[in-house]
Amino acid sequence: MNWIARKSSQILITCIVLVGISALPSLVGQLEFVPSNYWGGLQQQFSQLTKLDEITYFNVTAQRELPLLPAIGPLMKETVIIFMTSLVVAVGFALVYAYFFYRSGRRVRTVLRQTSETLEMVPDLFWLIFTQFLAITLYKKTGFDRIEVAGGFAEYIRFLPIVTLTLTILFFFLKWLTKHILQEETTPFLELARAKGVKPVSMFWKHLLPNLVYRFYLFFRSNLITVLSSLLIIEYLFNVQGIFRFIVYNPSMPILLVILFVIYIPIFLVDVLAEWLIPDAWKGGV
Template sequence: MTYIARKSVHLIIAFFILIAISALPSLVVQTDFSLTNYWNGIQQQMDQLQKLEDITYYNITAQRYLPLLPALGPLVKESVIIFTTALAVSTSLGLMYAYFYYRSGRRIRTVLHQTSQTLEMVPDLFWLIFSQFLAITIHKSTGFDRIEVAGGFAEYIRFLPIVTLTLTTLFFFIKWLTIHIHEQEAIPYLELAQAKGIRPSGLFWKHLLPNIIYRFYLFFRSNIITILSTLLIVEYLFNVQGLFRFAVYNPQMEILLVILFVIYIPIFLLDLLIEWIIPNAWKGGI
């Protein structure tokens, strides 16, 4: 019950924070800050929650205003496909890297560590430009034109956005995994398990990984805003027909309010499910 009560409080607090964030455009009136106008904006947003079906947006293709909620479905689908695919690939590659790093000697570890540090410092924008440049180069050299470098108003682009988001997230994960593998190796229980004759692969997958998997999830959860901000850049520059690009082109307060709730509520529910699924033994008292 304590866990449910704590999460319920978090949801209520987040509810008001999202409303306050969505009303931020009303804080500035003609380059001046107006707290009165901001408070009125917050009240307007709370009233808008009671009539979400009345919110509209201007559709450039149709040249008229259309209801917002039905239009968000395909946009959410595209963003979810790109985000979940990139996350699944980067997590899988990160765990494979962690296993290879764990099994490697000192010299290889040094090379891997220095390489990952260098790549992790590369700006996200570089990978976006590099992936587009590589696709164009392949097309000029081989004539292969199946890789789209940008989407359109009625076209979907997924491959390069997924690759770009995967790369930026992967190097982010690798840095964390490298640090925590070093920490776990210093714990005596691994030496004891090794002395009992447990093979290195068993040590990693059955002992070391369960001890860091929950911490890895907490690291991801605390940095999800960073990953989502990268997704926003990817969608905007690749012209992806996704939720974040739609928010950039439709910055009205009521639309921002709906989009923030559409993003937050599934993440909150997924967090509840993961916290329930992960065994307490893996949490280690966290």
């Protein structure tokens, strides 16, 4: 019951905060900071919650106002495809790296640790420019033109955005894994398993990795806003037909309100599911 009460209060407080965030544009009027307008903006946003189906946006193709809710479905689909594909690929490579790092000697570990720390500090914008540069260079050298470097109006682009976001997430993961694998190796239960003759493969997959899963999940959850901000930059600069690019081109308060809830509610549901599915033995008092 405590867990249910905690999650219920969490979603209630977060919803209030999201409404408050969506009302922030009301603080600026005619390029001036007007704090007195914020209360009116809050009232407008709370009242807007009862009539979400009335929110519209200007469709450039149709040259008229259209209902928002049906229109954001395909946009959300593109964002989810790019985000989930990048996340799955990054996690897969991160697991391979973690196992290789665990089985490596001291010199190799030193190189991997320094490399991971360096790559994690590289700005997201560099990977975006770098992937576009590689695609253009490949076209000039070979004539291969199947890799789009930017999307067009109503055209989908996925490959380079996925590659760019994957690199951003991956190097984010590698630094964390490097640090925590080194810490975990010195724990008493791994020393005991090693003394009992447990093979390195079993040691990693059955003992060390399960002990990192929940902490890794908490790390990713606490840094999700960083990943989403990277996705916003990627969608805007690659001209992806996604939800983040849409809000950049349609920066109205009612639209911002809807998109904040459309982004948060699935994340909240996934968080509830993860908390429920991850075994208590893997949480280890975290």
